Amino acid sequence: MASKWLLVAPVAGTLGLGAGVGADRLLSAAGEAKQDLKPATTLPVTRVVLFNSGVGYFSRSGEVDGDARVDLTFPESDVNDLLKSMVLEDFGNGRVSAVSYDSREPVARTLSSFAINLNNNPTFAGIIGQLRGERIEVAVSATAANQPGKLTGTIVGIEKQKVPVGTQTTDTEVLNMWCAEGMRAIKMSDIQSLRFSNPLIESEFRRALEVLALSRDSQKKAVQLHFAGEGKRKVQVGYVIDAPIWKTSYRLLLKDQEKPYLQGWAMVENPTDEDWSTVKMALVSGRPISFKMDLYNPLYINRPTVEPELFASLRPVTYQGNFNGRAERSGADKQVFNYSLGLYGSKDAGVPAPAPAFDAPMPPTGGKAGGLASGTFADGAPALGKMRLAEVNDPAAEAQRRKHAAGTAAELVQRLGTGSVGNAATAGALGDFFQYTIDHPVTLPRQKSALLPIVGKNIEGTRVSIYNAGVQAKHPLLGLRLKNTSGAHLNQGPITVFEGSTYAGDTRVLDVQPNEERLLSYAIDLGTEVDPKAGAGKQKITSVKAVKGIVTTTTKVTEETTYKAVNRSQTDRTLLIEHPNRTSQQFKLVDTDKPAEDTPEVLRFQIALKASDTKSFTVKEERDDVSTIALTNGAEDQIRYFVSLNEISAGLKNKLNEALKLKGAWDYTARELNQVNGDLQRFTVDQDRIRKNLRETPKESEVYATYLKKLSEQEKEIDALTAKQKGLTADEFGARKKYEDFLANISD
Template sequence: MKRILPLWLLTNLSLLAWPMLAAEPQTGGGGAPTRPAALPLSEVILYSSGVGYFERTGEVEGRAKVDLRFKVEDINDLLKSLVVQDFNGGQVTTVTYGSRDPIAKTLKSFAIDLTENPTLGQLLNQVRGEAVEVMRPGPLTGTILGVEHKLQPAGENKTVEVEFLNLLTADGLQSIPLPQIQRIKLSNERLNAELRQALEALGASHDTQKKTVSALFDGNGKRKVAVSYIAQTPVWKTSYRLVLDEKEPPFLQGWAIVENTSDEDWTNVRLSLVSGRPISFMMDLYQPLYTTRPVVEPELYLSLRPPVYSDSLEKREVDKLAELQADRKAGGFADGGRAKGQSAPAAPMAAEPDAALTLSRTESTRALRDTESLGRRMNLRQGLASTSEGAEAGELFQYQITTPVTLARQQSAMLPIINQKIEGEKVSIYNANTHARHPLNGLKLKNTSALHLMQGPITVFDAGTYAGDARIEDLAPAQERLLSYALDLKAEVESRTTASSLDLVSVKIQKGVLIASRKSSEEKTYTLKNRDRKTKRILIEHPLRPDWQLVEPKEPSERARDVYRFALNVEAEKPARLVVREERPFSETAQLLNSSPETIAIYLRAQKIAPRVREALQEAASLRERVSQTASERSRREQRIKEITDEQARIRENMARVNQQSELYNRYVKKFDEQETELEKLRQEIETLKSTEKDRQRELNEFLMNLTVE
C-alpha cells in the first residue's frame, strides 16, 4: 500500500531550497548577482494593417533580468520582431522563453522529476546518493541510501506502513521514520536550483494562455534599456465630421478610434497612428520543429587474413596455371570467378571521398556559423530607426498624438487627429448608374491640411442639421476628392442616346490584304433642370470606355479612372444641355485573293477611297475576272464531256438490243464516231484552258502579293 505523507512534511522538503535561494541573489554565468527589473510601456505605434509596435524603456543596474508576460498567440510575432537594447556600454546576453512542449516533457528535463506529483519518499528516492542534512529535531548529516517501507504497530492487532529514510552517516547506517523528520536540506546546490526551476515551470504552467519571456542585461552601473516588439492589434479606424455653411469654408473634424485589447493598462504612453498598408505576415516560430534524419549504418571492412606464401613454381607450372585461370574466366563465373557464396571484397578506399566531403561541409558550416554570429553581434548594437516624427515615411503616414495617452486595458478611446477649416465646393453629382433621374448632393473636397486623411466615414452637417453620410478613401495633402451624401431633389437630369452610325474612313492595301478603317459614332444628350432658387454647379459623370474617343466636348472638366466629368453651371429654372459625342475607330481586313467579286465591288462603290486604291482594286478585279472566265470555259467543256459520256452509255445499252445489220445500229456507230472526235477536241481544249488558267492565276497572285497602295 502506498502511503501519502502529510502535506506539511512534503511542503517542508519541496520548499526547502526556497528561503535559501531567496536570501541569496541569483547569479549568472559570471557569478554576478542578478536583480529583477521592470520596464513600463512607454510608446505604442498602431498600424492600419492590424499590428502594433510596442516599446518598453527603463533603467537597470548591474546584471538584471526583465520578465515579461505574453499571450501564447503573440509569441510568434515576438520571436519575429523582438529588439532588445542595452545602452551606455551594457549588453544583452540572452532572451529566454517557455517552450511550447507539454509541461510533462519540460518537467522530465530536470534532475528532479515532478511529473507524477511524487510523494516525499518518491522524491527522496530520486536523489539517492546525495548528501542531506536532516533535522529530527537534532541535526544529522548523511548520504541517502533510499526509502523503504516498514510495518509499524498502531494499536491492538493493527499495523501501518511507514516510510523510513535510510542514511549513511559518519556513525554508520541509520534508518529514520519520515514522520519524525522536521526538515531536510539538500547539500547539492545544483539540485536545489533544479528543484526551484522545476517548481517555477510548474507554477508558470497553471496559466496556459501566457508565457514568460525573460531578457538578461549585463553591464556596470545604471543604464537605460529598451525592449520593443510587434504584436497583433485591432485595426485603428477613423471617422470624420464635416460642417457646411454658406458663409464659412467647410470645417473638418477627424477622430481616430483605438482599442487597447491587451491585459495591461497604457499609462502616459506616446501614441502614434500610422496609415498605410505595410506587408505583414505570421510565421510559426514558436512550435519546436524536428527534422527526420536518415539512419546511416557504419561501414564494416573485412580484416586482412595473414598471407600464406606457396613454394616457387617452375616455368611450365606457371604457364599451366595461367591457362587454367584463362579457362575459368572464359567459363563465365559470376563476379569474376568467385565461388558460390563468396562475398565480394570490400574496397577500403571507398569511404575516403565521403570523408573529404564531410570535412569540406564541416568547414563550410563553421564558416557560415561564424558569419551569422558576427551579424548577430552587429545587429544587437543597432537601434530601431526613429519613427516618432509626424511625417510621411515612404508610403506610410504617421499621426503623432502630442499628449501622452492613458487607456485602461480592454478599453477603447477616440482621439482627435484633425480639427480645422478645409477647402471645398458644393456640387451636385449625376451618374445614371447611381440614379437615373436625380443627382446627389456632394462636395468637391481639397485636403488643404498637412495630414494624410485615412479612409473612413464622414457625417455631414449642413446649415446646422444632419445632411447625410459619406465615405472617403485615403486622401494625401493637396489632393481633391468628391463626396456625396444625399439625393438632390431640386435638380433633375434626363439622358438620351442616339443610334450609333458606322462610317468608312479610308481603305488601303498591304501585300494583297485590304484594310478598311471605319469608325462608329455615338451621341448622348444630357438635359439638366434646376428647380432651386440659386445657381447649381452640376457634375455629369459620363462612362469612360477604353475603345472610344471623346470628340465633343474636346476635353472633360476632369477625368477619373472610369468616368469623364463635365461641369455645368445651371441657373435656376433654366434648362441646360450637354452633348457628348464619341467615336470608336476600328479596322476590317480581307484577303483580296479569297474575296468574292461582290466584296470588291462594295469597296469600289465607296466614296472615301483614294484613286490609286480604286485603280488597284479595278485591276485586281479585272485579273480575277480573267481567271474566272477561263475557269468557267474549262468547266463548260468538262460538263460537255460528262454529257457525251452519259450519252454513250445510253447508246451502248441500246446497241446491245438492236440487230447489227439494221440501219439504227449503223446510225449508233456513226454517232459514236462523231462523239469520239468531239471528245478528243474537248480534252485538248481543257488542257489548253488549264494551262491558261494556271498562268492567269499566277499573274493574279504575283500582282496581289506585290500590291501595296494607300
C-alpha cells in the first residue's frame, strides 16, 4: 500500500513538508492542527534497532482515524537527534500534515532582550548601572554616616572613590542619586535593600530571573505529530536517538572428543521512561558514523550594517516632449520581472508565472506560453518559472513523484528493521554491518536491562598452549584455536570457559567474522614449562664499498633465541611459541622453520609436545646493518682501519694506501712550514730583546757595536725565512688540496 511520508527538517516552532504540498496548504494544515480538539492518539514503540555506536532506531506505529494528533515527549537532550532523523509515514488515504514542538531561544539572547541583562553574572553595581535614569527607593544601614534610613531618587550612575582605611586608601563603589534635596552619594556597602519605583522594571527583573531558573530545567519536551486524512489507517514514525550500546558475553563449554559449544548473550537496556511491550528487536554489529547537531536552538548570524548614501538636494529637472509623439516599445520591453512579488510574467499574460526555483531542472526549449518562449526569456534566462508551474499542474507527474518518494521512505524504514525468523536470534549481513534479529517479541519495562540469547551452536576449536615471554615468563597459557563456524558475526566481549561442568577461566575476544580463526587463552598451563635463552649474537662485516669519497660498510648481525619446552603433564600438548615479529627492524628468519601464523606483533611457531617430553626450538634471525663514513682530511685512522679489513677489495685498498701517501706528503710539508714559522717567531722575540738592550747601552761601548752587528745578521736570516715561508705555504695548500680531491673521488 502506498504511503505518504515526511522527512522532518527543523523550522522555527512548527515544521512540515509533504509531497506536493504547497506553502498555502502547509499553513492551512498547521492551522487545522491548532484547531484540532480531538484526543491525542497513542503510538507505542513497536520496533527497536540498537547499534554499537551509541544510538538506537525506534519505530512507533498504530492506527488513526481521520485527522489525528499524536503526542510524544522526549528529553531535551534527544530533541536535536529527533529533528535530524525523524521519518513519518501515513499508509492509506492520508497525509502527514505537520510536526510541532516547543521552540526555544538561546538563554543568552533571551536574557539580553530584558531591560535588565543578567548575562555573565552581573554584580549589584552592574545591575544598577544598567538602569540609569530610573527612580528607586533605597534602604540604608543605620551605621552609615550622615544618611537617613530611606532615600528616594533617580539613579545617576556608579563610580569608584578612594576611601581612607586606617593609614591606607581603598576603592569603594558609590551610587550617585538625584534626590529631592539634591545629589547624594551612597556607598554600595551601606545599601541594605533597593526597590524600583517603575513596576515594568520590577516585572522585567522577575521575568529574567524566571528565564534563568527555567534554563536549568531538564523537563521533557513535547512533540506533536499531525496526520490529515479520512478513515482508519496505519501510521508510523521512526527516529534515531541516543541509546546505550548493546554488549555481548559468551559461555564456551569444552568437552573431550566433542566440538566446543558456544553460547552468546546480548545485554540490552531500556533507559527510557516507557515500557517496551512485545517489540520487535534487532541488534546491529557495526559502527555507523553518527553525530550531534544543534537544530533545536534558534540560531542567528551577524549581518553587516550598511550606511545609506547621502546626496545633496538637486534642483528639479524638466524634460521636453517628443516631437514625433509617444514611442512604441519593443516586444522585449513588454516582458517584465515583478521584483516586489518575485514573479516572472508578461504584460500580455493573464497570470504571472512563479519565480524560477534554483533547484528546478533545465526545461527543454520550444513552444510558446503567455507570450514567452518556454525554453528561455527574452534576455536568455531559462524559463524555470514556467517549467515549475507546469510540473505542479501536471497530475500524472505529481502522482509519479509521490509514489517514488513513498517507496524511498518505506525502503529506508524496512532496511532499518527487517529480519528473518530462526533459532534464538537470526543473524544476517546488513551491508558492511551484521544484524541479529531477535525471533520473538521482547518485553522490557522502563529503566530495566535484559539478557537475550543470540548464539547457541557447536563450533570448531583445537586446544593449544600459547607461550609468550612478555605475558608469562615461565608457563604457557591454556587456550583454544577457535574457528567461527557459527555462521554469525561474533561481537567483541568476554568469554567464560567451562571444562565440562567446571569453571576453567575467563578470556576476551574481539570482533570475529564468520569462518575467521582466533586464539583464546583462559588459564595458565602449569603442566608445561618453557625456558627461553638468547644467544650471544654475532656481527660480521660482509662488504666495504666506496663511492665519491663515501665508504659504505655492511655488517651482518645474527641473533638466536632457543626455547626449551618441557611437558610434565600426562597429556600431549600443541605448543604455540610467540616470538616478536621484528620485520620492521629489517630482521629475517634464517635456518628456521616457517611460522604457523604471522601477525604484525608476533610470529607463532607450532611444536607438537608429547606427554613427559622435552624439546628445544631455535629461532635464528639476521639483518644487515649499513653504515656510511665520509672520508675527510682528518680520517687517517679510519682509512688505516679500512685498509686492515680482509673484506675490502684489492683495488680499494690500493687507493686508500695511495691516499695515505698523499697524506704523508701533506704532513711533511706542513711540518716544514711549522718549523719556519717557529724560527721566525724566535727571531722576532730575540730582536725585541736586542733593541731593548741598545736603548740602555752607551753608543761608545764595545757591546753596543756587537748588538748592532747581531741585529743586522738576524735581519738577513729573517728575509731568507720569510721567502721560504711563502713557498712552503703554497706547497702545503697544494698538498692538502691534492689529498682532499683524491679522497673525494675514491670509488670502488
